[in-house]
Amino acid sequence: MKTESPHILVVDDHRDIRDAVTRFLEKNGLRATSAADAVEMDQKLSLGSFDLIVLDVMMPGEDGLSVCRRLAAPGSCPIIMLTALGDDTDRIIGLEVGADDYLPKPFNPRELLARIKAVLRRTERPETLAGALAGKTVRFAHWSLDVDRRSLVSETGVQDTLSNSEFRLLVTLLERPRLVLNRDQLLDLTAGRAAGPLDRTIDNQVSRLRRKIEVDPMRPKIITTVRNGGYSLACDVEITS
Template sequence: MKNNKLKLLVVDDDSEIRHLLKQYLQKTEFQVSVVADGQEMFSILREESFDLIILDLMLPGEDGLSLLRRLRADSNTPVIMLTAMGEETDRILGLEMGADDYISKPFNPRELLARIKSVLRRASMSDDTSSNAKTIRAEFSNWVLNFQQRHLTSPEGVVIPLSDGEFQLLKVFIDNSGRTLSREQLLNLTQGRESDSFDRSIDVLVGCIRKRLDETPKNLKILHAVRSEGYLFSPLVKFY
């Protein structure tokens, strides 16, 4: 009988956390493998494919950020990072490197399960968008977002790859061009969850998109911050 369960890989050097997550997540709809470090992670990835990876930031030897950088060189597998509460800088770096979400330790397994489902749902929606021939690209201010290849093309013709988080957020802005969206709305539309007082992921991703668009604080022509309200994507958009 074929196993249709989605496959998760947990990478954490804490044996108690590995055991807890494997026991809990296997009781839901997932097939779960666990490893203790980056060497074991890449060893199992050479043999198997996974639908999502849960990656601890603090690992013996090569840390989670370095492993994420290596992984993103040739893989778009969704990644949720496990971080300590005070590691805000590393969380920001993780998002910039292409992590899809993060959750701080200690965490409630039910919250992690909700994050997993949200990330997998977004990945599935991205696949659906990529296969939809009716929506191929969006053009704005001489930039082009390709929905199938999930990259930007600059006015000079330079192709710029996007992380999943950057793609999802830019797509939401494009779909809501001319409308100011709050951080809470953006977080809900891109990640399917509510904001908390420590969550800066939207601001980080906005900064990443601005870098892609070559915008500086003194040269904001496309993506604007609206005081006390959120962000505004201002260009007219054409869909092809």
């Protein structure tokens, strides 16, 4: 059983930010190490083990999106991206390439700490990401999901893989077929946090998932939108061992 406090790697080219974040995390019971850019980050990763990376998007040299795309993979160290305030493009791309969450700058350190704890809770026991579907194969519409492999295969044999956030969202919907879930419920179930007033995380994740599983993402038949309600998996689900 792991007894050490989680170790966080803070990657940001602004010294004031990374020093302040590092001190705040340490003050709140976490271990924290900082890096000024991707090169220093790679050095730190080669020398130690980390439980989560806080990664700025805008950095000299290799930017945060490129780093996230390179590092993100099922079972890898989770990543929280720091994005420019109001820059939806960076947030959407960050989630698409595998970030587990994002936080716009400027941010409240307490909110960052809450996001870190929420992501760590989800990844502490990887099997909980799949819940009751762990070890199962799930068939829905014209797709088959091997839950343990996170492998999505169409009835024609086309195979795709899912990012962490896509996987969590799909599993959440597969566990609740034909049930309407609003955005707050989905964000709580998939990210363990409440939505902000302008939070579009779930909408962005649904759009990305639709692009992978729908014949026509603009006219979705699998994940449907319920007006004034939320989203629903509008198909039957078959679960096999």
